[in-house]
Amino acid sequence: MNRQRVFIRLAPWLFTIGLFVLWEGAVRLFNIPVFFLPPPSAVAEAFVQFWGPLARNSWITLETTLIGFALAVVFGMALGLLIGWSRTIYAGLYPLMIGFNAIPKVAVVPILVLWFGIGFIPAVLTAFLISFFPIVVNVATGLATIEPELEDVLKALGASKLDIMRKVGIPRTLPYFFGSLKVAITLAFVGSVISESVASNFGIGNLMLQAQAQFQVPLIFAGLVALAIEGILMYWAMAALERRMTGWAQRSGFAQA
Amino acid sequence: MAFVALESVSHSYAGADGALAVDGLTCAVEAGEFAAVVGPSGCGKSTLMKLATGLQFPRAGSVSVAGKKVTAPVKMAGMAFQAPTLLPWRTTAENLLLPLEIVEPYRSAMYRKRGEFRGRAEQLLASVGLGGQGTKYPWELSGGMQQRASLCRALIHEPQLLMLDEPFGALDAFTREELWCVIRDLHAARKITVILVTHDLREAVFLADRIFVMSARPGRIVVERKIELPRPRDLDITFTSDFTDIVHELRSHIVKARQ
Ligand SMILES: Nc1ncnc2c1ncn2[C@@H]1O[C@H](COP(=O)(O)OP(=O)(O)O)[C@@H](O)[C@H]1O
Ligand SMILES: [Mg+2]
Numbered sequence: 218m219n220r221q222r223v224f225i226r227l228a229p230w231l232f233t234i235g236l237f238v239l240w241e242g243a244v245r246l247f248n249i250p251v252f253f254l255p256p257p258s259a260v261a262e263a264f265v266q267f268w269g270p271l272a273r274n275s276w277i278t279l280e281t282t283l284i285g286f287a288l289a290v291v292f293g294m295a296l297g298l299l300i301g302w303s304r305t306i307y308a309g310l311y312p313l314m315i316g317f318n319a320i321p322k323v324a325v326v327p328i329l330v331l332w333f334g335i336g337f338i339p340a341v342l343t344a345f346l347i348s349f350f351p352i353v354v355n356v357a358t359g360l361a362t363i364e365p366e367l368e369d370v371l372k373a374l375g376a377s378k379l380d381i382m383r384k385v386g387i388p389r390t391l392p393y394f395f396g397s398l399k400v401a402i403t404l405a406f407v408g409s410v411i412s413e414s415v416a417s418n419f420g421i422g423n424l425m426l427q428a429q430a431q432f433q434v435p436l437i438f439a440g441l442v443a444l445a446i447e448g449i450l451m452y453w454a455m456a457a458l459e460r461r462m463t464g465w466a467q468r469s470g471f472a473q474a
Numbered sequence: 475m476a477f478v479a480l481e482s483v484s485h486s487y488a489g490a491d492g493a494l495a496v497d498g499l500t501c502a503v504e505a506g507e508f509a510a511v512v513g514p515s516g517c518g519k520s521t522l523m524k525l526a527t528g529l530q531f532p533r534a535g536s537v538s539v540a541g542k543k544v545t546a547p548v549k550m551a552g553m554a555f556q557a558p559t560l561l562p563w564r565t566t567a568e569n570l571l572l573p574l575e576i577v578e579p580y581r582s583a584m585y586r587k588r589g590e591f592r593g594r595a596e597q598l599l600a601s602v603g604l605g606g607q608g609t610k611y612p613w614e615l616s617g618g619m620q621q622r623a624s625l626c627r628a629l630i631h632e633p634q635l636l637m638l639d640e641p642f643g644a645l646d647a648f649t650r651e652e653l654w655c656v657i658r659d660l661h662a663a664r665k666i667t668v669i670l671v672t673h674d675l676r677e678a679v680f681l682a683d684r685i686f687v688m689s690a691r692p693g694r695i696v697v698e699r700k701i702e703l704p705r706p707r708d709l710d711i712t713f714t715s716d717f718t719d720i721v722h723e724l725r726s727h728i729v730k731a732r733q
Contacts, residue, residue, distance in 0.1 A: 366639075367559040373527045374631070375549030376576045384572060388563050465563040465611065 255435040260442060263435035270424060275443045278409055278420040281337065282451075285344025286405040293349040293401070294394065297356025301386065302378070307357070318350045323411050330416045340412035340420065347408035348401040355397035359390030392466035395459035402451045406444060475541055476502035477667050478509075478526050478635065483535035484692070485521055495521045497692035499535070503684070505634075508661050508668045510678035512724065513688030514732045519671040521693070523637050526669065527551045539635065549577070551635045552628030556643040558620040560612035566623050567608030570595035573631045580631060598626045602656050618649035622656065629660065636661075638670045642677065651709055654680055662706060675721045675728070679703075680712055687727045697727045 237257045243249070244256040251259055264271065300307045322343055329339035363385055371381050413422025421440050428436035460467065483499040486492055496518035503509040511519050524530040525537050528547040537544040552573070560569045574580035574591050584591070596608050602622040604615075612620050621641060628636060638657070642650040658681060661668050672678050678685050679701055687697040701720065703711060711717050 364557065364559050366553075366555040366557060367561075369524070369527075369529050370553045370555075370559065370628070371572075371576065372529055372547045373549075373551040373553050373637070374573050374576045375547055380576055384575065385561065388561070463563075 252432060252434045255438055259435040260438045263433070263439040264442070267436055267439065271421075271439060271443055274419060274421050274424045274440075275447060278406070278413065278422065278444070279447055279451075281340045281409040281413070281420060282344050282402075282405045282447075285341045285409060286348055286402055288341070288345040289349035289352055289401055289405065290398070292345075293352025293397075294356055296349075297353045297390070297394075298360070298382075298387075300353065300357040301360025301390070302382070307361075314350065314353065322347045322408055323415065326412050326415050329412070335416040336418065339416050340409045340422075343412035344405040344408035347411075348405040351397045351400045351404065352394065355393040356390050359393035360386045363389060392459075392463040395455070395462055398455040399452055399459065402455050403448055406448050406451070410444065475538075477505035477507070477540060478503040478669065479538045480522070480525060480532075481536045481538075483525060483532040483537060485518075485525060485530060485532045487530075494533075494692035496525075497694055499525075499688075499694045501686050501695050501698070503667060503669060505667055506665045508670070508681055508683045510670045510672060510682035510685045511688060512672060512675060512678050512685060512728065513693060514690050514728065515673065517688045517691050517731075518693030519688060520639055522688075523553075523639050523669065523671060527553065527635075527637055548635070550631075550633050551637050552631065552633035553637045553639070554621075554624045554628040554641045556640045558612065558617075558624035560620055560623060560627070562611065562613055565609050565611055566599065566604070566615065567592055567595045569612060569623060570598065570608075570627050570630050573627060577631045595626070595630060598630055599623065602626060602660075603652075618645055618653065621645060621649075621653060625653075625656065625660070629664075632664070634666055636666050636668045638668065638672075640671055640673065642672070642674070650674075650677070655709065657681060658707065675724050676712055676717075679717060679720050679724070680707060680709075685724065687724060687731060689731045690733075696731050697724075699724065 241256045241258060244254055249256075255263075296310075300310055325346060326339055326343055329342050333339055333342070360382075363381070367385060368381060371385065376384070409420065410422035413420035414426045415422075417423050421444055425437050425440040428434075428440065479502045480499055484494055484497045485499075486494045499518070499522065501522075511522060513519055521530065525532055526539065526544070526548075528537075528539075528544040531537075531545070539548050560566070561572070564572070571584075571588075571591055575584055580587075580591065592608075596605075599605060599608050599622075602625060604619060604622055604626070607615065607619065607623075612623065615623065621644075625638075625641065628638075642653055645653065654677060657668070657670075660666075661681075668681075670678070670681060682701055685697075685699045685701060686695045687699070688694065689696045699720070703716065703720075
């Protein structure tokens with residue numbers, strides 16, 4: 218029992234190390250050239266060698282992503298509440314939003330560049346546009362799934378719609394909301410990196426594009442790893458926030474087995 | 475005039491292509507009376523509850539409560555359903571405070587008197603056998619305990635009208651009979667008007683002063699039966715022949731109502 222626990226603790230590290238070992242082994246075994254698939258050792262070397270630009274650009278990407286994400290949280294929450302509030306607004310906006318969500322965001326970047334020039338703002342907006350949909354949908358779902366009986370109990374007491382929203386709707390939406398943040402933050406990275414790689418002079422996306430132009434393949438992979446690390450850290454932060462804010466919603470023992 | 479009165483009420487739900495849920499429904503419940511409504515599934519029992527509390531308004535006929543025509547939710551009814559619908563993010567005692575956060579005059583006093591109200595919640599919990607459980611979350615309680623807490627939530631603001639829609643339907647037989655006694659005692663102590671929807675005839679006969687039997691959809695009252703078994707009633711009464719005779723009589727009405 219105790220041993221199992223220790224293994225669960227170590228599992229993420231063991232699996233990650235295992236992946237890198239496999240990767241290194243495969244590259245050596247099959248003699249794959251560095252410019253096709255560099256081994257982790259070469260990627261690590263690139264990490265050390267280009268530490269300065271990697272750190273600087275990672276920071277910029279992180280900043281861009283977080284600002285876009287923050288916008289998505291504010292607007293996503295607001296729009297989700299609005300949609301959950303009224304059936305008419307729901308009926309009117311939902312098809313529009315689905316259509317909008319279906320548009321590949323990379324296709325929107327040129328328009329953003331047309332309006333705001335290349336650089337920071339299009340990247341923030343792309344991160345925002347790509348990450349706000351899951352937040353809206355989740356908040357609206359939380360509101361739409363209030364038990365009708367509970368609503369009846371409150372209405373029979375003379376509760377207004379605002380009362381029901383405050384006492385039941387919003388608290389009950391929070392687990393959906395915080396759950397959606399995990400998805401949204403990873404999408405926000407996708408958005409900012411897309412925009413950086415087509416229309417910016419900074420950020421990891423841009424760094425990778427330049428590395429590709431100069432054929433520095435290990436540096437491309439170092440950029441990918443840097444992104445992955447940022448993504449994991451932010452996801453982990455959102456998951457911690459979720460646990461903290463909505464512990465009551467996570468009482469199932471299922472996932473702990 | 476009766477405390478709750480429905481006069482030739484017909485109702486259909488929006489989107490239900492005009493099919494009537496209840497039609498020509500007339501019934502009257504006196505103040506302080508314990509009324510039970512029985513009938514086949516889907517006959518409009520829950521609809522009757524919603525009409526009497528102003529959650530739905532009739533297409534035809536009239537509904538009045540406490541002498542006033544119902545044109546909005548009645549603002550004074552306590553309700554409990556088959557599902558306890560407690561809020562999982564609040565402790566059991568905090569769940570009981572929910573109605574007080576909505577109904578005046580408690581609502582305005584909530585900020586000042588929260589401590590007092592909380593004491594009252596604990597007392598009420600103790601009166602249904604949940605003493606000291608107020609700090610637990612609903613999901614830490616058994617189904618029967620949650621249902622007791624749900625009854626307390628329906629009662630904490632001292633409503634004049636208590637509406638129970640199959641509140642014991644999901645419980646095992648022993649727990650159900652325990653809760654019959656809880657409800658019986660609450661009704662005796664508070665002298666409130668209770669309307670209980672159930673499909674358990676023994677439950678209806680044990681608890682009620684008056685039983686309404688509804689027809690199949692569209693529902694209307696086909697039989698009204700006064701129950702004159704002496705009070706206070708003990709569970710033993712359910713084994714007497716008087717009791718079982720009434721149950722059999724009602725059953726035959728229901729069988730007819732389903733045809
Ligand atoms: N919200 C609703 N929308 C449309 N039809 C409904 C709704 N609620 C109930 N009905 C219909 O009205 C009829 C009576 O329902 P209900 O009062 O819930 O029956 P009971 O509680 O006796 O089982 C049923 O046929 C049901 O399908
Ligand atoms: Mg029903």
